[in-house]
Amino acid sequence: METQSVRCNHCGAPLKVGRETRFVTCQFCNCELEVKRTESTIFTEEIAKISQNTERMAGSLEVLELQNELERLDREWTASNPVSFDNNGQPVGQTGRGGAAFGMAFAIFFAVICFSMAGAASFLGPMGIIGLVPLGMGIFAIVAAIMGIRSANDYETRRSEHEKRRTAMVARLDAMRRG
Numbered sequence: 001m002e003t004q005s006v007r008c009n010h011c012g013a014p015l016k017v018g019r020e021t022r023f024v025t026c027q028f029c030n031c032e033l034e035v036k037r038t039e040s041t042i043f044t045e046e047i048a049k050i051s052q053n054t055e056r057m058a059g060s061l062e063v064l065e066l067q068n069e070l071e072r073l074d075r076e077w078t079a080s081n082p083v084s085f086d087n088n089g090q091p092v093g094q095t096g097r098g099g100a101a102f103g104m105a106f107a108i109f110f111a112v113i114c115f116s117m118a119g120a121a122s123f124l125g126p127m128g129i130i131g132l133v134p135l136g137m138g139i140f141a142i143v144a145a146i147m148g149i150r151s152a153n154d155y156e157t158r159r160s161e162h163e164k165r166r167t168a169m170v171a172r173l174d175a176m177r178r179g
Contacts, residue, residue: 009033009044063176070169077162100152107145114138
């Protein structure tokens with residue numbers, strides 16, 4: 001069997017290895033080595049260092065995967081909840097429960113005005129369809145407010161779940177970076 005000369009990557013001792021040998025244990029320091037070949041050279045690398053490098057790379061890969069997952073989560077949130085900005089750079093778009101409560105209060109006020117107008121129109125005598133217009137507007141205002149509250153609740157639920165997932169992912173990412 002034809003052998004090649006190579007040095008131990010750990011202690012520098014000379015080793016003889018066969019052409020097809022992939023792994024060897026140094027007879028001087030008992031270090032386990034992988035024999036690596038290129039077109040022009042042959043060298044050894046400690047298996048323990050390879051294992052450490054592999055573990056470190058796996059940890060880095062896990063961090064990258066988590067960062068990508070976090071970015072995907074944010075992209076999905078932004079795509080499903082578009083936000084525009086006013087002239088002052090403040091976000092405009094979906095409102096939470098506070099905005100819905102204000103909308104409901106305004107709708108009730110508007111509906112009371114409309115119902116009052118419809119009542120006043122009925123005292124003036126038969127006005128036909130003209131008397132029904134304020135009544136319809138009042139009903140429309142209440143229905144729109146109820147739909148707004150439902151939409152705000154749905155939005156708040158989605159936002160809350162997004163924030164929980166995002167917070168958990170950021171905590172995991174921070175823990176991975178520290179440890």
